[in-house]
Amino acid sequence: MYVVIAGAGEVGYHVAKALRNEGHNIALIEPNKQVIENVQDLDALLVQGNGASLDYLEQAGIKNADLFIGASGHDEANMSACAIAKTFGASTIARINNPSYLDQTVSFKYRSAGIDVAVCPELVAAQKVANLLRAPALASAEIFAHGRVAVVESKLLPTSTAKGRSLAELKPPSGVNIVAILRGDEVLIPRGEDRLQTNDRLLMCVLTPQALQEAEATIGLRPGKQTGRMKRVVIAGGSRIGVRLARLLEHQIDVVIIEKQKELATAAFEQLENTLIITGDATDIGILKGESVETADAFVGADRVEEYNILACLIAKRLGVRHTIAFINQNPLKTLAEDIGVDLALTVRQATVSSLLRWCYRMDALDVALVAGGEAQVIEVEVKRESKLAGKALKKIDFPKSSLVGAVVRGDTTLLPRGDDTIEAGDRLVIFALTEAIPRLEKLLREPGK
Amino acid sequence: MRFHRVIRLIGTVFKVFALFLLIPFLGSLYWDEDVAPSAISKVLPFELKTTTASFLISAIFIFLLGLLLTSVVPEFSEDLRDREAYVAVALGWLFCAVLGALPFLLTGATRSLTVALFESMSGLTTTGYSALPTPLEQYPPSVHLWRGTLHFFGGMGIILVIYAIVGRLTEGGHKLMGSETGGEVSRVRSTLSKTSKSLFAVYVTLNFLLFLALWIAIRQSPLGVGWKASAYHAIVHAFAAVATGGFGTLTASVEGFQSPWVDGLTFLGMFLGGTSFVLMYQLVAGPARMALFHHPEFRFYVTLIALSSVAVGLTLVSVGGHWSYSFGKGAYMAMSALSTTGFTAMDPNRLPDAARIVLVLLMVTGGMVGSTVGAIKIARIQMLLQLTVQEIRHLLHPHAVTIVKMGGRLVPETTTRRVVVFFFTYTTVLIAGTFGFSFMGYHLGDSLVASAASLGGVGYGWGTGAGFAEPVNDLARLLGIALMWLGRLEIFTVLLLFVPATYKS
Numbered sequence: 001m002y003v004v005i006a007g008a009g010e011v012g013y014h015v016a017k018a019l020r021n022e023g024h025n026i027a028l029i030e031p032n033k034q035v036i037e038n039v040q041d042l043d044a045l046l047v048q049g050n051g052a053s054l055d056y057l058e059q060a061g062i063k064n065a066d067l068f069i070g071a072s073g074h075d076e077a078n079m080s081a082c083a084i085a086k087t088f089g090a091s092t093i094a095r096i097n098n099p100s101y102l103d104q105t106v107s108f109k110y111r112s113a114g115i116d117v118a119v120c121p122e123l124v125a126a127q128k129v130a131n132l133l134r135a136p137a138l139a140s141a142e143i144f145a146h147g148r149v150a151v152v153e154s155k156l157l158p159t160s161t162a163k164g165r166s167l168a169e170l171k172p173p174s175g176v177n178i179v180a181i182l183r184g185d186e187v188l189i190p191r192g193e194d195r196l197q198t199n200d201r202l203l204m205c206v207l208t209p210q211a212l213q214e215a216e217a218t219i220g221l222r223p224g225k226q227t228g229r230m231k232r233v234v235i236a237g238g239s240r241i242g243v244r245l246a247r248l249l250e251h252q253i254d255v256v257i258i259e260k261q262k263e264l265a266t267a268a269f270e271q272l273e274n275t276l277i278i279t280g281d282a283t284d285i286g287i288l289k290g291e292s293v294e295t296a297d298a299f300v301g302a303d304r305v306e307e308y309n310i311l312a313c314l315i316a317k318r319l320g321v322r323h324t325i326a327f328i329n330q331n332p333l334k335t336l337a338e339d340i341g342v343d344l345a346l347t348v349r350q351a352t353v354s355s356l357l358r359w360c361y362r363m364d365a366l367d368v369a370l371v372a373g374g375e376a377q378v379i380e381v382e383v384k385r386e387s388k389l390a391g392k393a394l395k396k397i398d399f400p401k402s403s404l405v406g407a408v409v410r411g412d413t414t415l416l417p418r419g420d421d422t423i424e425a426g427d428r429l430v431i432f433a434l435t436e437a438i439p440r441l442e443k444l445l446r447e448p449g450k
Numbered sequence: 451m452r453f454h455r456v457i458r459l460i461g462t463v464f465k466v467f468a469l470f471l472l473i474p475f476l477g478s479l480y481w482d483e484d485v486a487p488s489a490i491s492k493v494l495p496f497e498l499k500t501t502t503a504s505f506l507i508s509a510i511f512i513f514l515l516g517l518l519l520t521s522v523v524p525e526f527s528e529d530l531r532d533r534e535a536y537v538a539v540a541l542g543w544l545f546c547a548v549l550g551a552l553p554f555l556l557t558g559a560t561r562s563l564t565v566a567l568f569e570s571m572s573g574l575t576t577t578g579y580s581a582l583p584t585p586l587e588q589y590p591p592s593v594h595l596w597r598g599t600l601h602f603f604g605g606m607g608i609i610l611v612i613y614a615i616v617g618r619l620t621e622g623g624h625k626l627m628g629s630e631t632g633g634e635v636s637r638v639r640s641t642l643s644k645t646s647k648s649l650f651a652v653y654v655t656l657n658f659l660l661f662l663a664l665w666i667a668i669r670q671s672p673l674g675v676g677w678k679a680s681a682y683h684a685i686v687h688a689f690a691a692v693a694t695g696g697f698g699t700l701t702a703s704v705e706g707f708q709s710p711w712v713d714g715l716t717f718l719g720m721f722l723g724g725t726s727f728v729l730m731y732q733l734v735a736g737p738a739r740m741a742l743f744h745h746p747e748f749r750f751y752v753t754l755i756a757l758s759s760v761a762v763g764l765t766l767v768s769v770g771g772h773w774s775y776s777f778g779k780g781a782y783m784a785m786s787a788l789s790t791t792g793f794t795a796m797d798p799n800r801l802p803d804a805a806r807i808v809l810v811l812l813m814v815t816g817g818m819v820g821s822t823v824g825a826i827k828i829a830r831i832q833m834l835l836q837l838t839v840q841e842i843r844h845l846l847h848p849h850a851v852t853i854v855k856m857g858g859r860l861v862p863e864t865t866t867r868r869v870v871v872f873f874f875t876y877t878t879v880l881i882a883g884t885f886g887f888s889f890m891g892y893h894l895g896d897s898l899v900a901s902a903a904s905l906g907g908v909g910y911g912w913g914t915g916a917g918f919a920e921p922v923n924d925l926a927r928l929l930g931i932a933l934m935w936l937g938r939l940e941i942f943t944v945l946l947l948f949v950p951a952t953y954k955s
Contacts, residue, residue, distance in 0.1 A: 269851040270860045276843075277851040287849065 003360070004029065004065045004090070006051025006081045007072025008039045010329075011095065011121075014353040015071055016042055018370075018377075019360060021435040027060040052081040062088045069356060070094040070115075075101060079115060086114030093117045093359050095352065097240060099271075105355065117359045121352030126244035128351060129325060132344070133230050133249065133298055142369035144380045144430045148414050149407045150206045151371065151378050151430070153182070158198060160220025168192035170219060175211025177416040178204050179406040179432040180376065187372045187434060189404055203371060205406035205430060207414055234258065234296040234321070236282030236312040237303030238268035241327060241348065245302060250274040256291060258282040282312040285319075294320040301326035301342075306333065313342045366428065376434045378406070379441075385425040386448045395419035400440045403433035451533060451953045454523040459538040459626070460545060461519025462619060466612050467546055468513035473599045474553065475505035478592035481682050485590050501592040504556035512549050528621065535625035536946045540939060542608060547571040547935070550600055554582075559593050564927045568918055571931045573600025574608075575938035576822060578696020578792030578909025581918040581927055585701045591682040597697040598686035604938070605693025605822040606653050606727070607631060613646035629943045636728040636820055648735070649727045653692065653822075656730075660719045661688040664712065671709035673700075687712075687793075691719025694822045696792025696909035703794040703910075704782075713778070713795050717785055724751065724789035724817025746857050747818050747829050751788075754828070758784040758812055765805035780805070787812040790824045792909025799912045806895060806912065813902040814880065824907030824937050826876055829856065830869045837866060875941050879933070880905055886929045887915070900926075904933035 001024045005012050008030035016026045016039075026044035029051040030036050036048050049056035051072055062068065068085035070078025075096045082092035094115045096102045101110075102120045105127060110118050131143050142151040156162065162170055167190050172178060180203040181188040181196070188194060202221065206212045215221065230253050235242045238259030246255045246268070255275040259265040265279045280287040282301070293299065299316035301309025306328040313324035325344045326337055337345035350370055357377070358368035367380040383389050389397055394405060394417050408417050409428040415421065423429070433441055478485070478501040488503035498506075530538075550570035551563070559582055560566050568581040578601075582589065603611060607630045612619055619626065623642045627635045639645045664684035669677055683699050690697045700706030704716050722730070729745060742748060763780030767773060782795040787809040801809070816825025833854050840852035854861040883901030888894060892914045900915035902908070910916070918927050936944045946952050 265851050266853065266860065269853060270855065270858070273858070276847060278847060278849045279851055280849045290849070291847065 001025070001066045002061065002064050003027070003067045003069065004057070004060045004062050004085065005069045005071050006030075006078065007070070007095075008035050008046070009071075009073060010349045011073075011352045011356070012069075012071040013039050013042070014349065015069060015356050015360075016044055018353065018357055018435050020044060022438045023436075024439075027065075029056050029060050050077075052077045052084065054084055057081070057084060057088075062090065065090040067360060068092045069360070071356060079110070079113070082116075083114035086116075091116050093119060093356060095119055095121060095356060097122045099123075099240065099244070106359070119355050119359060121355045122241050122348060123244050124355045125327070125346065125348045125351035126241050126248060129245055129300060129346065130248040132325070133233060133253075133300075133323075142371065142378055144367055144369075144378070144407075145409045145414070145428055148207070148409055149430050150212075151179070151369065151406065151432075152204050152206050152212060153371065154202050154204065154216065154221040156196060156198065156200045156202065157220045160196075162196050162219045163198060164195055166193050166195050170196075172204075173211055173214040173218060175207040175416070176204050176215040177206075177406050178202050179378075179404050180372065182372050185375075187375050189402055189432075189434075203432065205416060205432075207407070207416070230297045232256070232296045233298045233300065234291070234293050234316070235300045235302050236309065236316075237301065238264040238277065239302055239304050242300070242302035243268045243271050245300060246272050246275045256296070258287065258291070283308060283315060285315060288315060288319060296321050298323035298325065300324075303327075306330070310337050310340075310342055310345075313337075314340065317341050317343075371432075376432065377438065379431050379433065379438075381429050381431065381445055383423055383425055383427045383429060383445075387425065387445065388447050389423045389445070390425040391422060393420060393422045397423070397444075399444070400433065400437035402437040403431055403441055406430045406432050451537070452531075455526055455530065455534050455620075456538045456541065457519050458523040458526070459620065460542050461516045461521075461523070462616065463542045463546065463608060463612060464512050464516030464519065464549065466516075466615055467549065467603065467608075468509045468516060469615075470599050470603050471505050471509035471512065471553070471596075473602075474592045474596040475502060475509060477595040477682060477685075478502040478505060478590070481591035481595075481678070501557050501590050504553050505592065505596070508549075508552045508556060511552070515549075526620075530620050530622035530625055532625055533946065533952050535622065536629045536943050537952065539609065539626055539629040540943045540947050543574065543939060544935060546603075546608065547574050547931075550574060550596075553596050554593070557590070557593055559589055562924070564924045564931075565919075568927045568931055569597065570600060571934050572909065572918075573597050573695065573697060574604035575907050575934040576601050576604050576693045576695035576790070576824065577904060577907040577934045577938075578690065579904065579911075579918050579930065579934075580697065580909075581922070583919050584917075586699060587701060591679075591699075594686050594697075594699045595682060598689035598695075601693040601695030601697060602657065602689040605689075605695065605723070606650060610646045610650065613643050614650035617643045617647075630939065631820075638728055638731055648731050652727050652731050652734070656692045656719070656722055657688050660692060660715065661685055663715050664688055667709060667711040667715055668707060671707040671712055673707050673709075687716060688719065691716045691791065691793070692723045692822065694720060694723040694789045694791040694817070694824075694907070696786070698793065702797075703792075705795050705797070710778075713782060716793055717782055720785050720789040720791045720793065721755070723791065723822045724785075726818040726820035727822075728820045729818070747832065750828050750832055751818050754812075754815070755781075755785060755788060758788065758808055761808050762801075762805045765802045765808070768804070769802045783809060784812060786910065787908060788815060789817050790906045790908045792903070794910050798910055798916060801912060803895070806899065810899055810902050813899070813906045813908045814876075816906055825905070826873065830872065832856065833861060833866055833869045834873060837870070872940065872942075875945075876905070879936060879941060883929065883933050887926065890923065890926050890929075892926075900930070901933060904930045905937035907934065907937055 003024050004027045005016050006029045008028045020026050028044050029047045031050050047060045068090040070081045075098045078094040082094045085092050092115055096118050102118055105123045107118045178190050182201040232254040234256045236258050238257050249255050258278045260281050265277050269277045299321040301313045303309050309326040313326045317324050324342050326342045328345045331347050334345045354368050354370040369378045407430040408415050482499050482501050485499040485501050488498045488500045491497045547570045551566035554566035554569055565581040572579045609626045609630045624635045661684050664687055665681055668683045669680040686699050759781035762784045763777035766776035766780050779796040786793050816827045817823035819827045819829040836854045844852045854866050884897045887897035887900045896913035896915035899911035903911050
């Protein structure tokens with residue numbers, strides 16, 4: 001596939017990188033010279049210029065493109081660029097965040113205007129946090145198959161008895177399937193003989209919160225948070241994400257937004273129905289105490305400024321809030337923020353890249369999540385009736401080496417597959433795969449049976 | 451202040467107003483059977499009935515007056531100033547009421563100036579209080595038609611009718627429209643003239659459909675009238691219901707028909723008359739996403755009708771009324787009060803005190819903004835309720851954003867301030883009116899309803915507040931006229947007339 005991407009910021013870069021790793025040819029258009037400098041390591045055509053300009057699009061080879069992605073931070077630029085790209089016959093995907101354009105995570109309503117798929121990554125991110133708050137035991141989880149399968153990343157405790165033992169000896173409880181070991185920057189697909197080391201993180205497919213707890217206890221993992229029902233959530237920052245999150249939650253639980261700027265606070269007030277909006281600084285202990293933040297079950301730092309989010313979360317934590325979630329901009333800060341006491345640090349960028357990638361695949365992935373810092377993906381697909389996979393035993397299928405079927409959803413049952421299990425038409429597979437395995441996986445899944 | 455502009459505008463109003471006199475004029479040709487020939491028939495080659503001659507003369511006189519006013523003043527094209535709009539509208543309504551009184555005097559329906567003026571003002575402001583001596587059955591059909599026509603003309607507002615018919619009046623027409631409706635100008639289509647035409651079309655359609663239904667219902671009612679007579683009863687009641695006026699053709703109002711069908715149809719008419727015409731237009735012609743039951747004001751309106759019907763019904767049950775009678779009549783009286791119509795389906799004197807206080811509150815509340823009702827109107831009451839809730843929130847959370855929201859949109863502070871001030875002024879005038887009537891010897895309850903029903907354009911009451919015919923004196927009628935005029939123009943437009951600064955440049 002030849003893919004033209006407008007915008008080489010964090011989002012454009014990571015989408016390009018993921019697609020390149022899968023073997024596609026990429027052209028990037030980016031107006032900012034400095035940004036171009038930063039992405040020199042990419043094996044791609046780099047064009048400096050306006051991504052919505054016909055001339056630069058032609059320079060980037062839009063005539064031959066199969067796919068165009070408007071991935072810049074400007075909704076209107078992405079939309080008009082898609083409209084132009086469409087005239088050359090490319091499929092188009094636009095990143096659109098302004099809620100007045102789009103109020104769903106994905107929409108096809110702009111198709112007649114040349115935008116095949118309009119994606120709202122901020123809403124995806126907000127929805128993710130809302131899901132986490134509704135199922136707090138599965139913190140930092142990616143949810144698949146309507147909540148029936150969670151993919152959880154969990155760190156081995158220094159005191160763990162599992163250190164130095166092989167996975168074959170571990171025998172994780174039923175309802176848990178270890179799909180990857182993350183060691184530093186490495187991603188290992190577990191073989192029976194792999195031995196666990198200090199600071200390893202495990203990526204697991206989990207079916208129930210109870211199974212996760214059991215696994216945490218027997219393997220010696222840093223325990224996830226356990227609470228009863230969430231009753232009150234405080235959100236620092238009336239940014240678009242904060243408002244969208246509040247909107248998803250406000251009819252089920254009490255939501256408070258604390259926003260510094262009066263205009264943003266007023267705008268948030270207008271968009272929400274059932275949320276208390278406080279004008280004030282969320283890092284001001286007086287304000288936090290005045291609104292009895294300590295009685296909240298969760299605190300979310302959703303401002304645009306990451307240090308503000310982290311600080312606000314730390315203060316809330318100190319005041320006694322059990323769950324703190326901070327939105328950050330730089331992915332590498334995630335571990336730092338989590339080490340100093342924020343329960344969960346999330347990047348919007350990661351959600352953005354995932355949600356754009358999800359629409360790049362033609363194998364009709366139902367859902368895609370980027371995991372392990374973007375090195376790997378978890379994909380949910382449905383096995384078609386005509387697929388050659390249907391009716392075959394798992395061990396007979398020639399899956400790429402760096403991929404693994406984590407869970408199979410069949411009708412009302414969900415199973416964690418062993419090699420002898422067979423795949424049936426209509427099954428939904430949750431597959432873990434390193435990015436380079438994606439093209440082969442895609443080919444395999446699309447191949448028709450005899 | 452440029453008076454010539456005001457004069458020119460009023461002249462145009464007169465010309466259109468004259469056209470509406472053709473309705474009773476034509477009606478008198480068809481329906482007036484027992485009316486004596488007019489004195490002027492002697493000098494004419496053909497015979498004219500008194501009523502026919504009266505309406506014809508009035509129409510010609512008013513039209514010529516309008517022509518005179520518009521021809522002596524040169525046409526102007528600059529923008530109208532705010533104060534000119536207010537003065538033109540306030541005086542326009544007053545002079546229309548004065549000229550509308552003419553036919554009552556000429557036809558001999560009354561000889562009293564105040565009775566005629568009261569009847570005319572009550573019709574125009576869609577109040578429905580009558581000052582004509584009872585029984586009402588003694589008047590020829592054309593007089594009733596004129597009373598109904600005044601409702602029809604005043605229901606949507608004079609300025610809107612003129613825009614719908616003439617199309618263009620002056621630059622800055624929004625100011626005129628705003629002076630008539632307390633600042634609310636609906637923009638459902640691209641121009642004021644198109645908006646007016648669309649809303650007026652909804653209004654006329656409702657009137658016509660209700661007329662057809664009532665025509666049949668009244669023909670079948672125990673009143674025992676033929677198709678011909680039933681038609682004029684139906685026209686007057688359709689005009690009165692949709693315009694939420696309240697004039698009827700029978701002394702006992704709607705109760706006189708003794709027909710559940712007539713009750714039901716007029717109830718529906720009042721309900722629709724109290725519904726926003728903008729909303730109804732959008733339901734018919736607008737985007738399909740306009741979900742009726744998500745419209746906050748409409749929901750409130752319907753809920754209020756349901757709750758108050760039950761409340762009034764229960765009070766009637768408590769004094770020994772039969773269940774179905776109590777809730778049927780209770781709902782009717784509540785709907786009539788809330789929609790500021792003034793039809794009655796039972797003798798209001800038989801209402802217990804508990805029902806009366808509920809009904810007075812409904813009279814002060816009124817229906818939806820953008821409908822034909824008077825009084826404070828539901829959207830304003832909703833804003834006041836929200837202000838109260840927000841004030842409590844502010845006490846609990848001093849830093850919280852506390853802004854009034856209607857239908858998901860923020861209401862600017864200038865608007866909420868105007869609503870608070872309006873509420874204060876309205877209440878003050880209401881109490882002043884109550885004082886006035888008490889001063890003339892009314893009981894407190896009667897004074898209160900007379901004041902609330904005049905100011906809100908309702909037109910039914912009890913005791914001495916039941917009507918303004920003899921033995922009520924001229925002074926009380928003048929007070930009633932003043933209250934109706936103030937209430938219909940939402941007080942401030944009239945109040946400005948009496949502020950000297952209005953006339954200084």
